[in-house]
Amino acid sequence: MMARLVLVGFMGAGKTTVGQLLAQNTGFRFTDLDQAIVEIAGRPIPDIFAAEGEAGFRRRETEALAQALDQDVIVSTGGGIVTQAQNRALLKAAGAPVVYLKADPEVLYQRVYQDENRPIANSLDLSGFTALAAERELFYHEVSDLVLTTANLSPLEVMGGILDEIQVK
Ligand SMILES: Nc1ncnc2c1ncn2[C@@H]1O[C@H](COP(=O)(O)OP(=O)(O)O)[C@@H](O)[C@H]1O
Numbered sequence: 384m385m386a387r388l389v390l391v392g393f394m395g396a397g398k399t400t401v402g403q404l405l406a407q408n409t410g411f412r413f414t415d416l417d418q419a420i421v422e423i424a425g426r427p428i429p430d431i432f433a434a435e436g437e438a439g440f441r442r443r444e445t446e447a448l449a450q451a452l453d454q455d456v457i458v459s460t461g462g463g464i465v466t467q468a469q470n471r472a473l474l475k476a477a478g479a480p481v482v483y484l485k486a487d488p489e490v491l492y493q494r495v496y497q498d499e500n501r502p503i504a505n506s507l508d509l510s511g512f513t514a515l516a517a518e519r520e521l522f523y524h525e526v527s528d529l530v531l532t533t534a535n536l537s538p539l540e541v542m543g544g545i546l547d548e549i550q551v552k
C-alpha cells in the first residue's frame with residue numbers, strides 16, 4: 384500500500400489546510416504528520432521541542448513519515464521534513480506524487496510567526512525565516528514532482544490547481 388499524494392513546502396504554505404480539503408474532496412483518509420507526532424508523543428509540538436530538542440522531534444517525524452507513506456492516505460508533512468536526507472530519500476522512493484506548495488516567505492511569515500504551536504517560526508524574525516526558507520528551497524524541488532505557486536490563491540483554488548495536474552485516485 385502507498386500514499387496517494389504528499390504535500391511539502393515551507394511553514395504556512397497551506398499543507399495542512401489543503402491536505403484536509405483534498406481528503407474531503409477525494410474521500411481518501413488524511414494524515415498530517417505533525418498531528419500524528421503529537422498524538423504519539425502525547426504532547427504538543429512546542430513541548431516536544433522543549434523536552435527532546437529539535438533532534439527528538441525529527442526522529443519522531445521520520446518515523447511518522449515512513450508509516451504514513453505505507454498507508455492509503457493523503458499526507459501533509461511539516462515544513463522541516465526535507466532537512467533530513469533520510470526523509471528526502473523516503474519521499475523520492477514513495478511512488479506517490481509529491482507536491483511543493485510555494486509562496487513568498489513574507490506572506491508565509493505573516494501567517495505563522497505569532498502561532499505558538501510553531502516553535503521555529505515563533506523564534507525567528509522575518510530575515511531568519513526568509514533565510515531558512517532559502518536554505519530549504521533546493522530540497523523541496525529535489526523531492527517534488529509538481530511545484531504549485533500559491534500566491535493569491537485560496538486553499539480551495541490551491542486544491543483545484545493540484546487536481547488539475549494530478550489524478551488523485
Ligand atoms: N491559500 C491560502 N491563503 C490564505 N491563507 C491560507 C492559505 N493556506 C493556508 N492559509 C492559512 O495560513 C495558515 C497556515 O496554514 P497551514 O495549512 O497550517 O500551513 P502549513 O501546514 O503548510 O504550515 C493557516 O492560518 C491557514 O488558514
Ligand SMILES: O=C(O)C1=C[C@@H](OP(=O)(O)O)[C@@H](O)[C@H](O)C1
Pocket residue numbers: 392393394395398399417428460461462463464500501502503
Ligand atoms: O518547518 C519546520 O521546521 C516545522 C514546521 C512545522 O510544520 P508546518 O510546516 O505545518 O508549520 C512543524 O513540523 C514544526 O513546527 C517544524
Ligand SMILES: [Mg+2]
Pocket residue numbers: 398399400417459460461
Ligand atoms: Mg501543517
